[in-house]
Amino acid sequence: MHVFIDTNILLNFYHYTSDELDALNSVFASQDQGAANVYLTDQVRDEFRRNRESKIKDALRRFRDVKVAAPLPSFMRGYEEYAEIRELSNTLRHRLSSILEKANEDIKNKALQADSLINDIFDRSEVIETTGTLFQRAKMRMEIGNPPGKQGSLGDAINWVTLLDAVPENEPIHIISEDGDFYSVLDDKVINPFLEEEWRSSKNSGIRVYRTLSEFMTEHFDGVALSFDQEKRALIDDLAESGSFARTHSLIARLNQYGYFSLEEARLILDAAASNGQVGMIVTDYDVSDFLAKAVLPHRDNLHDAEYQGILDDVAAEQAEREDALRPHERK
Numbered sequence: 001m002h003v004f005i006d007t008n009i010l011l012n013f014y015h016y017t018s019d020e021l022d023a024l025n026s027v028f029a030s031q032d033q034g035a036a037n038v039y040l041t042d043q044v045r046d047e048f049r050r051n052r053e054s055k056i057k058d059a060l061r062r063f064r065d066v067k068v069a070a071p072l073p074s075f076m077r078g079y080e081e082y083a084e085i086r087e088l089s090n091t092l093r094h095r096l097s098s099i100l101e102k103a104n105e106d107i108k109n110k111a112l113q114a115d116s117l118i119n120d121i122f123d124r125s126e127v128i129e130t131t132g133t134l135f136q137r138a139k140m141r142m143e144i145g146n147p148p149g150k151q152g153s154l155g156d157a158i159n160w161v162t163l164l165d166a167v168p169e170n171e172p173i174h175i176i177s178e179d180g181d182f183y184s185v186l187d188d189k190v191i192n193p194f195l196e197e198e199w200r201s202s203k204n205s206g207i208r209v210y211r212t213l214s215e216f217m218t219e220h221f222d223g224v225a226l227s228f229d230q231e232k233r234a235l236i237d238d239l240a241e242s243g244s245f246a247r248t249h250s251l252i253a254r255l256n257q258y259g260y261f262s263l264e265e266a267r268l269i270l271d272a273a274a275s276n277g278q279v280g281m282i283v284t285d286y287d288v289s290d291f292l293a294k295a296v297l298p299h300r301d302n303l304h305d306a307e308y309q310g311i312l313d314d315v316a317a318e319q320a321e322r323e324d325a326l327r328p329h330e331r332k
Contacts, residue, residue, distance in 0.1 A: 001036040002167050006177030007047040013114040014055040022263045023213040028121050040125045043158045068092045116259020137161045148181035172206040176216050240272040248279050252291045261295040270308045284318040
């Protein structure tokens with residue numbers, strides 16, 4: 001399977017999207033497992049780096065515009081819910097301020113979960129460079145008006161001619177992109193007919209387009225996220241077999257060097273905590289708790305096992321207690 005993921009899909013992880021990082025992780029991990037060839041161009045890489053801050057800036061603007069306090073008329077003061085609503089609004093404001101402070105620090109340090117995964121992908125992937133020949137071909141496409149792309153913008157055309165060169169003949173291509181130039185003007189769910197005809201003529205194969213990663217995953221993957229890093233998986237396996245608290249702390253320190261953990265990896269970590277007392281008995285130790293908060297808590301909505309939820313409750317309670325102790329003014 002040959003796959004191309006456009007820049008706009010990567011940038012969506014810095015805005016508002018229903019896609020999960022697990023999906024991105026799985027697509028690129030499938031390349032390591034020999035199940036797919038994922039094409040990464042220098043155009044996508046550089047465009048992502050140019051636009052990351054702008055995407056985050058717009059997301060933060062929308063976040064700050066959210067109204068967190070319901071305006072209550074004076075005649076409602078006599079009801080018992082009035083004070084409760086005011087208290088809940090104050091608590092929500094404090095929590096939003098807290099998460100914004102943490103996010104701003106990670107944004108500045110490029111330490112968001114999306115940063116960790118995408119930078120890892122860029123470092124591990126073979127990036128196809130734009131040659132002078134590819135550039136001239138893309139420029140000619142733009143000047144004569146052939147899709148994809150718009151006048152004055154060569155990016156989509158560069159990616160397209162790169163794929164025409166790189167993908168073998170008789171092999172279909174799967175393009176994941178929100179860019180309207182890839183789609184038919186009559187049916188925005190199917191490929192632009194000009195591009196389809198060109199691909200079939202040049203490559204003797206088909207072409208499919210998907211607006212979201214989740215749409216692509218639903219059709220082609222079984223929903224189980226593959227491990228992106230085999231060394232990381234080995235450390236998780238060792239955690240399940242840890243024979244002492246000291247060994248557990250040592251493994252946690254090594255695992256904590258990774259910035260992103262898939263849903264499948266989160267389940268394996270929780271399995272280790274549930275089955276091995278040398279892990280489960282110290283989930284509220286600061287280092288273990290911080291690791292689980294980073295690696296596992298973000299997946300909580302997709303972890304329905306009661307035993308998992310009990311471990312996550314303990315971690316969340318420890319995190320809240322520690323944060324509360326550090327911010328006594330929020331209790332006022």
